[in-house]
Amino acid sequence: MTKNQVETFLKSELKKKNALLFVLIDSEVSNLDESAKLAKDVEKIGASAILVGGSSATDQIEMAQVVKGIKKGIKIPIILFPGNVTGVVPDADAILFSSLMNSENPYFITQAQALGAPSVLKFGLEPLPTAYLVIGEGTSAWFVGAARGIPFEKPKIAAAYALAAQFLGMRFVYLEAGSGAKSNVTPEMVKTVRHAFNGFLIVGGGIKDVKTAESLVKAGADALVIGTFLEKGGSIKKLQEIAKVIQRSK
Ligand SMILES: CC(C)=CCC/C(C)=C/CC/C(C)=C/CC/C(C)=C/COP(=O)(O)OP(=O)(O)O
Numbered sequence: 001m002t003k004n005q006v007e008t009f010l011k012s013e014l015k016k017k018n019a020l021l022f023v024l025i026d027s028e029v030s031n032l033d034e035s036a037k038l039a040k041d042v043e044k045i046g047a048s049a050i051l052v053g054g055s056s057a058t059d060q061i062e063m064a065q066v067v068k069g070i071k072k073g074i075k076i077p078i079i080l081f082p083g084n085v086t087g088v089v090p091d092a093d094a095i096l097f098s099s100l101m102n103s104e105n106p107y108f109i110t111q112a113q114a115l116g117a118p119s120v121l122k123f124g125l126e127p128l129p130t131a132y133l134v135i136g137e138g139t140s141a142w143f144v145g146a147a148r149g150i151p152f153e154k155p156k157i158a159a160a161y162a163l164a165a166q167f168l169g170m171r172f173v174y175l176e177a178g179s180g181a182k183s184n185v186t187p188e189m190v191k192t193v194r195h196a197f198n199g200f201l202i203v204g205g206g207i208k209d210v211k212t213a214e215s216l217v218k219a220g221a222d223a224l225v226i227g228t229f230l231e232k233g234g235s236i237k238k239l240q241e242i243a244k245v246i247q248r249s250k
C-alpha cells in the first residue's frame with residue numbers, strides 16, 4: 001500500500017467537494033448481504049468512505065467477513081472505526097486510529113492503541129491519527145468509552161482538546177455526539193473547533209436531515225458520519241439529498 005493513500009484520497013475528495021459523507025456500517029446490525037448492498041448504494045450517491053465498527057462490536061470474525069464482503073463491490077475506501085482492539089481486522093484500507101482524549105479510563109486513551117497497533121501493522125491498515133472527542137452523555141460510545149462528555153454548550157472546551165490534538169500531531173478530529181444521539185453536535189461547537197484545528201474535522205451522531213447536515217458543513221465540518229438514519233430504514237433517496245447538500249454547501 002502506498003503511504004497515506006487514504007488520507008491523500010480524502011484530501012483530493014475535499015478539493016472536489018465542499019465536505020464529504022461517510023456512512024457507518026455496524027457489523028452487528030447489518031448482515032453480510034445487506035452491508036454489501038448498502039455500501040454499493042451509498043457509493044453510487046457519492047459517499048466518500050465506508051466506516052465499519054460499533055461500540056459493542058466484539059465479534060472479530062463477523063466484522064472481518066463484513067469488511068471482505070463490502071470490499072469486493074466498491075472503490076471508495078473502507079475505514080475501520082474501532083471501539084476496541086476487536087475492531088482491528090484485515091482487508092480494510094485504513095483505520096481511525098483514535099484516542100478517546102476525554103475518557104476517564106487510560107485504556108481508551110493509549111492502552112487499546114498499544115494493544116491494537118501490532119495488528120494494524122500486520123494487516124497493512126493505514127492509521128489515521130484521530131482525536132475522538134465524545135460530546136454529551138448517555139450514548140454507547142460515552143458509556144463504553146468511560147467518557148467525561150464535553151457539554152454541548154461548551155464549544156471552547158472541545159476547541160481546547162482539538163488544539164491539544166493538533167499539538168500532539170493528530171491530523172483528524174472526530175466530534176462525536178454518539179450513535180443515535182438525540183441532539184447532534186452544535187454548529188457553534190463545530191465553528192469554534194474549526195478555528196482552533198487545522199486538520200480534517202469529522203462530525204457525527206444524530207444527523208438525519210438536510211438542514212442539520214447543511215448547518216454543520218457551513219460551520220466547517222470536513223466530513224459527516226451517518227449511521228443510525230440508514231439502520232432505522234431511512235431511504236437512500238433522502239440520504240442522496242443529504243449527500244448533495246454536504247458536498248456543495250460550505
Ligand atoms: C485504535 C484502537 C485499536 C482502538 C480505539 C479504542 C477507542 C478509542 C474507543 C473509544 C470508545 C468507543 C467505545 C468508541 C465507539 C466508537 C464506535 C465504533 C461508535 C459507533 O458505534 P455505535 O453505532 O455507537 O455502536 P452501537 O451500535 O454499539 O451503539
Ligand SMILES: O=P(O)(O)OC[C@@H](O)CO
Binds near residue numbers: 225226
Ligand atoms: O449513528 P449516527 O447517529 O448517525 O452517528 C454516527 C456516528 O457518529 C456514530 O459513531
Ligand SMILES: [Mg+2]
Binds near residue numbers: 026029055179
Ligand atoms: Mg450502531
